[in-house]
Amino acid sequence: MNENNLDIFDKHESEVRSYVRGFPTVFHQAKGYKLWDMDEKEYIDFFSGAGALNYGHNDENMKQKLLEYIQEDGIAHSLDMASKTKGEFLEKFHEVILEPRDLNYKVMFPGPTGTNSVESALKLARKVTGRTNVISFTNGFHGMTIGALSVTGNAFKRNGAGIPLHHSFTMPFDNYMENTGQEIAYIERLLDDNGSGVELPAAIILETVQGEGGLNAARMEWLQSIERICRERNILLIIDDVQAGVGRTGTFFSFEPAGIKPDIVCLSKSIGGYGLPLALTLIHPDYDKFEPGEHNGTFRGNNMAFVTGTEALNYWKDDQLEKSIQEKSDRIYTFLTDMIEKYPKLKGTHRGRGFMxxxxxxxxxxxxxxxxxCFEHGLIMETAGSDDEVFKLFPPITIDDEGLNKGLAILEKAIEETAEEKNLVTS
Structure with missing residues (x-):
């Protein structure tokens, strides 16, 4: 294929394809925060593979490690057998990530995607507690398999299951009731009232920042209250950090600023560093109760992702990346609030934190x-929210000042043009 022509995809690929419709070009190369299509048009990436490319495209150190591994005929596939690369990843993940944060988890490799991690977490919580139901939250998104869909809020995604989705209760996420502050009291009342019809659940699952659900960011005190609810009632707390984790919100885990310690943590997307499929389910040792092979999968140990994922952990040996993310996050926040003030007819509200x-x-x-x-002008971004009402900035967390400034300049131009077309400019 040597032309920037979408006909081949229209002819042969399923109608379910999605992102190609929003970004209608044929991409060919990528490096850092940039992509190029077959016509060599350059695009700045504020999408980052929906969070799978937090370190950008083709990180040089990860690429070299991967090439060396392939050249030496390293093990490509090994299910959950022991391999040198898996051992190195486990050791480094413990030393660089878990130990400095005083977190005590066993690492499970459930399969290569975020929804695999969520499924394993739900199954394990039910096995450990002997209870059936799980509490999830309005606008939450946890994956596209049946168990994950049962704790997902989006009606369009849920309807795709084709069957009733059971064994979960949906509770209001932080600020769902529009500044009433009643969400925690509501949850506690339903859990403690014998007449509510809500049984004591096996677990509560949540995202600290709801990525697909509209960049709704929970307050730290709300997260602390949810943890307290779990501890007082012997409910397991599952944090789905598939999209918000691995530095996306400024710290490696998105829940760190709240000072909470979940019982189970779901990771995927950027944990492999290079965009290669990998997922982890982090389990407090007290709940590591699966029998050997009770939850498995053919591709649960991706050795090439272990290679790049281990190299990616070098970014977290000190606090330089964290400081850079937090400084640039402040600039993104200032830019967005300036846009809201400059164009009041947009009826805009700020969402999210960090690099989401x-x-x-x-x-x-x-x-x-x-x-x-944005796409017309060379910037790749997507929308979020139940009605696609949010435009969503997701740059690589390693983006430099030049790249961030260029991307924000294009976004400002796109906002200005849209406001003019929709007669939303204040005279």
Missing amino acids: QGIASDVDGLADKVTEK
Whole structure:
């Protein structure tokens, strides 16, 4: 294939394809925060593989380690047999990530995707507690397999299951009741009232920042209250950090600023460093109760992802990357709040934290139009939220000042053009 032509995809690929419709070009090369299509047009990446490319494209150190491993005929596939690369990853993950944060987890490799990690977490919580139901939250998203869909809020995604989704209760996420502050009291009342019809659950599962659900960021005190609810009632706390983790919010785990310690943590997307499939389920040792092979999968040990994932952990040996993310996060926040103030007719509100921020707008179709304009001008962004009402900034966490500034300049131009087209400019 040597032309920038989408006909081959229209002809042969299933109608279920999605991102190619929003980004209608044929990509060919990528490096750092940039991609190029077959016409050699350059795009700045504020999408990062939906969080699978936190370190950008083709990180040089990871690439060299991977090439060396392939050249030496390293093990490519080994199920969950012991391998040199897996041992190195486990050791480094413990030394660089878990130990400095005083976190005590066994590492399970459940399969290569985030939904695999969620499925294993739900199964394990039910096995350990002997209870059936799981509490999830409004606008939560946890994956596309049946168990993960049962704790997902989005109606469109849930309807795709084709069957009733049971054994879960949906509770209001932080600020779902619009500044009433009643969410915690509501949850406690339902759990403690024998007439509520809500049984004591096996677990509560949540994202600290709801990525697909609209960049809703939970307050630290709300997260602390959820942990307290779990501890007082012997409910397991599962944090789905598939999208918000691995530095996306400024710290390696998104829950660190709250000072909480989940019983189970789900990781995927960028844990492999290079975009290679890998997922982890982190389990407190008290709950590591699966029998050998009770939860398995053919591709649960991706050795090439262990190679790049181990190399990626070098970014976390000191606090330089964290400081850079947090400094740039402040700049993103300032930019977005300036846009909201400059264009009040957008009816915009700020969402998110860290390197997952955006603007939600009540103006119908506005977020879609902004991302469409961004693509035309060479910036890749997507939307989020149950009605695609949020345009979502997801740059690589390693992006430099030049890349961030270029991307924000394109976004400002797209916002300005959209506001003019929709007569949203204040005279």
